[in-house]
Every structure is written in C-alpha cells, then in structure tokens.
Amino acid sequence: MPDEVDDEFYQRADEFIDLANEHARTAKRENVSASFMYSSSRFNAWLSATGFSSGDEMRNAKQARIDHFVEQYRMMLEENMNSYIENFNDYMKPNA
Numbered sequence: 001m002p003d004e005v006d007d008e009f010y011q012r013a014d015e016f017i018d019l020a021n022e023h024a025r026t027a028k029r030e031n032v033s034a035s036f037m038y039s040s041s042r043f044n045a046w047l048s049a050t051g052f053s054s055g056d057e058m059r060n061a062k063q064a065r066i067d068h069f070v071e072q073y074r075m076m077l078e079e080n081m082n083s084y085i086e087n088f089n090d091y092m093k094p095n096a
Contacts (some may be wrong), residue, residue, distance in 0.1 A: 042071050 016036070023032045048065045050059040084091055 041069075 020032050020036050021034070044065075048061075049058055052061070089096060
C-alpha cells in the first residue's frame with residue numbers, strides 16, 4: 001500500500017470491488033479478475049507516461065516503474081491474503 005493514502009482511498013477501492021462484483025454476476029470471476037488487472041496495468045502505464053517527456057525517457061525508467069508497481073501489488077496482495085486467512089470464517093462463511 002502506498003505510504004500515504006488519502007481519505008477516499010478505501011472508498012475508491014470498495015467502488016472498484018463493487019464494480020468487479022457486479023461484472024462477476026454475468027462473467028466468470030477469473031475473467032473479471034483478468035480484466036481488473038489489465039485495466040489497472042493500463043492505468044498505471046498511463047500514469048507512468050505522464051511523468052516523462054519522451055518515449056526514450058520512459059523506456060529508460062521502465063524497469064524501475066515495473067518493479068515499483070509489482071512491489072506495491074505484492075504488498076497489497078500479501079496483506080489481503082493474510083486478512084482472508086485470519087478471518088476466513090467471517091469472510092467466507094458469515095452465516096455459519
């Protein structure tokens with residue numbers, strides 16, 4: 001997770017998750033996940049591009065940017081996997 005998150009960080013995340021859940025009603029969850037990851041990668045590529053003045057400049061920083069995003073994703077995924085492990089029954093079997 002980023003070092004600093006704004007007040008709307010979790011609200012935006014929940015809205016993205018709600019949209020993914022809505023799509024999962026009519027599509028395979030795995031396909032929704034793939035679309036979700038693709039859109040995130042596309043947005044992050046655009047975000048990275050906004051910080052450069054040329055394709056060559058971006059190319060030179062490409063690996064560092066990829067490493068940054070992969071590291072952030074890994075940290076977030078580990079945090080959420082741990083949360084599901086620790087709260088499995090509450091999250092996955094709430095009425096049990």
